Amino acid sequence: MTNERKVRVRFAPSPTGPLxxxxxxxxxxxxxxxxxxxxxxxxxxxxxxxxRFVPGAENYIIDAxxxxxxxxxxxxxxxxxxxxxxxxxxxxxxxxxxxxxxQLIDSGNAYYAFDTKEELDExxxxxxxxxASFSYNAITRQNLKNSLTLSEDEVKRRIDAGDHYxxxxxxxxxxxxxxxxLIRGWVVVxxxxxxxxxxxxxxxxxxxHLANIVDDYTMKITHVIRGEEWLPSAPLHVLLYRFLGWxxxxxxxxHLPLLLRPDGNGKLSKRDGDRLGFPVFPLSGExxxxxxxxxEKFTGYRESGYFPEAFINMLLLLGWHGSGNQELYTLxxxxxxxxxxxxxKSGAKFDAEKTKWFNQxxxxxxxxxxxxxxxxxxxxxxxxxxxxxVCRLMKEKVFFVNEIYEHGKFFFEEPTVYDEGxxxxxxxxxxxxxxxxxxxxxxxxDLWTAIDLETTFKATAEATGTNPGNVMQxxxxxxxxxxxxxxxxxxxxxxxxxxxVRRLTAALxxxxx
RNA sequence: GGCCCGUUCGUCUAGGGGUUAGGACAGCAGAUUUUCAUUCUGUAAACACGAGUUCGAUUCUCGUACGGGCUACCA
Numbered sequence: 001m002t003n004e005r006k007v008r009v010r011f012a013p014s015p016t017g018p019l020x021x022x023x024x025x026x027x028x029x030x031x032x033x034x035x036x037x038x039x040x041x042x043x044x045x046x047x048x049x050x051x052r053f054v055p056g057a058e059n060y061i062i063d064a065x066x067x068x069x070x071x072x073x074x075x076x077x078x079x080x081x082x083x084x085x086x087x088x089x090x091x092x093x094x095x096x097x098x099x100x101x102x103q104l105i106d107s108g109n110a111y112y113a114f115d116t117k118e119e120l121d122e123x124x125x126x127x128x129x130x131x132a133s134f135s136y137n138a139i140t141r142q143n144l145k146n147s148l149t150l151s152e153d154e155v156k157r158r159i160d161a162g163d164h165y166x167x168x169x170x171x172x173x174x175x176x177x178x179x180x181x182l183i184r185g186w187v188v189v190x191x192x193x194x195x196x197x198x199x200x201x202x203x204x205x206x207x208x209h210l211a212n213i214v215d216d217y218t219m220k221i222t223h224v225i226r227g228e229e230w231l232p233s234a235p236l237h238v239l240l241y242r243f244l245g246w247x248x249x250x251x252x253x254x255h256l257p258l259l260l261r262p263d264g265n266g267k268l269s270k271r272d273g274d275r276l277g278f279p280v281f282p283l284s285g286e287x288x289x290x291x292x293x294x295x296e297k298f299t300g301y302r303e304s305g306y307f308p309e310a311f312i313n314m315l316l317l318l319g320w321h322g323s324g325n326q327e328l329y330t331l332x333x334x335x336x337x338x339x340x341x342x343x344x345k346s347g348a349k350f351d352a353e354k355t356k357w358f359n360q361x362x363x364x365x366x367x368x369x370x371x372x373x374x375x376x377x378x379x380x381x382x383x384x385x386x387x388x389x390v391c392r393l394m395k396e397k398v399f400f401v402n403e404i405y406e407h408g409k410f411f412f413e414e415p416t417v418y419d420e421g422x423x424x425x426x427x428x429x430x431x432x433x434x435x436x437x438x439x440x441x442x443x444x445x446d447l448w449t450a451i452d453l454e455t456t457f458k459a460t461a462e463a464t465g466t467n468p469g470n471v472m473q474x475x476x477x478x479x480x481x482x483x484x485x486x487x488x489x490x491x492x493x494x495x496x497x498x499x500x501v502r503r504l505t506a507a508l509x510x511x512x513x
Numbered sequence: 514g515g516c517c518c519g520u521u522c523g524u525c526u527a528g529g530g531g532u533u534a535g536g537a538c539a540g541c542a543g544a545u546u547u548u549c550a551u552u553c554u555g556u557a558a559a560c561a562c563g564a565g566u567u568c569g570a571u572u573c574u575c576g577u578a579c580g581g582g583c584u585a586c587c588a
Contacts, residue, residue: 014588049587117586133515133584166586184518193516193584201586208588232517232583257519258581265580314525317537321526325536344526346519347581354525354538396551407550422548458547473548484549 005249007039009223010216011065011072014046015057016290018281018298019064021350022227022259022268025315029256030225031070032316032338039222043075044215045087048205056287064282068308069331083219088211097206100214100244101167101199105147109243110199112165113146114158135195138173167200169209169236169243177235182223182254182340189235197236209233213240216251224251225340228347231255254340257319260347268350270298278352279304282311305400310359318348328361360399368392374401381405389494393486408485411495414503415481418511422483426474427511434466435478439504448497450489457489478507 011027013019034041043065045058062077074081085091092098104110113136120136123144127134134140141148146168147155159165175191199210206214216224234253241250259268262276273280283300301311313329321344322337329337363371371391376383378401390411394404405412441460445452457475461468476488479500485491492500 012588016588046588052587113586120586131514135515135584164586168586181518187517189517195584198586203586205586207586212588227582228518229582229588235517255518260581262524267581317525319525323527325527327525327537344519348526349524351524351538357538398550426548461547467547469547471548476548482549486549486551487546488548 005220005222007034007037007223008042008219008221009034009039009225010042010044010075010219010221012044012046012212012215012226013061014049014052015054015061016049016052017054017057018283018285018287019057019061020268020270021280021282021301021315023061024064024068024070024282024312025259025318026225026227026256027065027070028068028312028315029320029338029340029343031072032334033223033225033340034073035335036338040073040081041070042081042083042219042221043072043078043086044219045076046208046211047087047089048092048201048207048211050089050203050205052290054287054290056285060283060285060287067282067302068312070312088206088215091211091215092205096218097200097210097214101206101210104169104199104240104243105167107243109170110167111141111147111170112155112159113141113144113168113196113198114150114163114165115145116164119145136168137195138171138192141168141170141196164202166198166202168196169199169240171196171236171239177238179234179238179253181231181234182252183343184231184255184345187231187234191235191239194236194239197233209236209240213237213244213246217241217244217246217249220249221251223254223340225254225256228255228258254343257344258347259318260349262350262352267347273299276352278350278355279306305402306355306359307362310355310362313362314355314358318350319344328358356399363398363401364395366395368395371395371401371404375404378402379405386411386494393490393494397484397486407482410480410482410485411491414506415479418481418507419477419483422473422477423511426470430466431471431474432508432511434461434464434471435475435504436508437464438475439501439508442497442504443501445497448493450487450493453489453492478511479503 009030011030013023031041047053058076065071072078074083075086080086085094101110105112123140124134136144143149150158171194172191176188177191178186178188181187197209198207200206234255238250241247260266261268261272268280270280279299279301281298281300282302284298284303285300286295286297288294289296302308309331312331316329316334317327320338320342322342326337366374368388368391372383372388375381375391376387381387390408391404394408398404398407437460438457441456442453445456458468461471472488473483476485477483479492479495
């Protein structure tokens with residue numbers, strides 16, 4: 001029985017461009033499913049379309065999975081396993097597919113077709129004129145050039161003469177194909193809705209449909225977890241398993257809902273990221289565009305400052321949810337909690353805001369020292385105890401590691417501009433006098449701790465008859481230039497006496513009375 | 514157009530024949546930090562519509578609407 005076999009799943013992307021976050025989610029679900037059931041997760045590269053091959057795409061896929069911590073047990077880039085090669089172009093070279101195409105033809109489930117692209121286009125326009133759409137199927141194939149209509153001799157002659165031909169599946173005329181999708185339940189399609197899909201192209205390459213079935217069979221795949229865009233062709237795949245006599249070991253199908261764009265309609269695409277200002281890809285990079293061949297840059301989550309844990313946690317919850325209210329999962333917790341039947345059926349609109357929130361959650365889990373180390377590596381800053389302290393004060397205020405520096409620049413540089421809104425609202429002869437008084441009081445201070453600073457600050461306020469609430473933010477601006485920031489007196493303590501006094505002097509000089 | 518899949522707060526979703534329909538993000542309002550970008554509390558916000566089954570339907574069935582996918586010698 002199939003359920004006694006060791007669970008084996010695969011992620012099988014095509015190297016046609018950078019791996020999109022939806023693809024990463026598919027890989028993640030496959031990975032989680034495999035680990036949950038003590039099975040294997042395989043990476044297979046489906047590069048049967050030589051025209052759409054994009055150099056660098058394969059490495060990108062590998063790097064992206066590594067960054068996410070989604071590591072296959074077998075496959076390209078992760079040490080080949082017992083079923084090598086894992087690249088379909090190489091499997092074709094090894095003759096993996098031809099024998100099965102032959103088997104299908106011999107058993108009467110496939111046939112040679114000699115129609116040229118032009119002839120088929122002609123058919124399409126002809127049908128269109130009659131407000132119908134052309135489909136190469138049980139009806140139309142009787143009037144087209146194939147081994148079903150041509151004589152045996154003619155077929156042989158054409159093949160021997162080197163005529164271009166394809167192999168097409170011979171879809172039965174009047175049957176119901178059913179498949180039990182683990183996410184959607186029974187899906188029933190009538191064969192009259194299917195067409196005689198090309199299994200082998202005239203360039204000698206198998207198409208996705210054949211390669212996919214053959215590889216899943218030979219690689220002993222037990223569960224196919226892939227995007228919803230494959231659901232319409234799943235019945236064809238079921239038929240192929242049957243034709244090949246592999247029904248017993250046919251994998252169980254699960255078709256994942258798509259990732260949708262945050263606004264408007266349609267599935268999430270590269271353009272949406274550019275337009276709406278969030279990454280659609282895990283890693284930044286540059287790759288030639290599929291159509292134009294012109295190199296195009298794209299940004300990734302990694303370079304945008306996201307932790308891989310936050311990225312995959314966000315992806316996990318875009319289409320899957322546990323039975324409780326838990327939202328933050330470690331990888332181990334994901335594996336433990338994951339189950340395919342809790343994947344939702346409907347497409348999920350991507351939410352960039354929530355993604356930021358996830359990153360914030362993971363940032364807060366890091367220690368001050370860890371953050372300092374990341375920050376110093378990212379921005380080539382010297383990792384000092386001072387930097388660790390800055391991280392301690394800033395971590396509650398930011399979403400991204402680099403923001404610790406960006407929003408806390410005043411820890412490292414003298415302010416050059418002062419928050420205009422605050423100055424406009426608070427700066428006047430009285431408040432200026434107060435800042436002067438604070439400066440004098442602070443200069444006299446021996447103990448420079450947050451508590452002493454606060455006490456002194458308040459005492460000064462009282463002495464000058466000032467409401468502390470009215471001048472605190474002003475004081476902050478004088479010291480840092482910014483209207484917001486970490487807890488005020490801890491910030492001043494960290495800045496130190498010399499710096500603080502110097503900055504107060506500078507502010508007093510620069511700001512108009 | 515045809516076929517397939519789907520539809521719970523703005524978004525991601527929990528739930529499920531009888532519930533005050535729960536959580537999170539984003540809103541909004543208060544508190545607190547005598548400042549603020551943290552935190553806390555509160556609040557508003559949803560079962561697409563119409564039939565049917567039923568004592569009762571958001572939950573089951575059917576239809577409609579809407580959304581999505583597919584409809585290549587692409588995957």
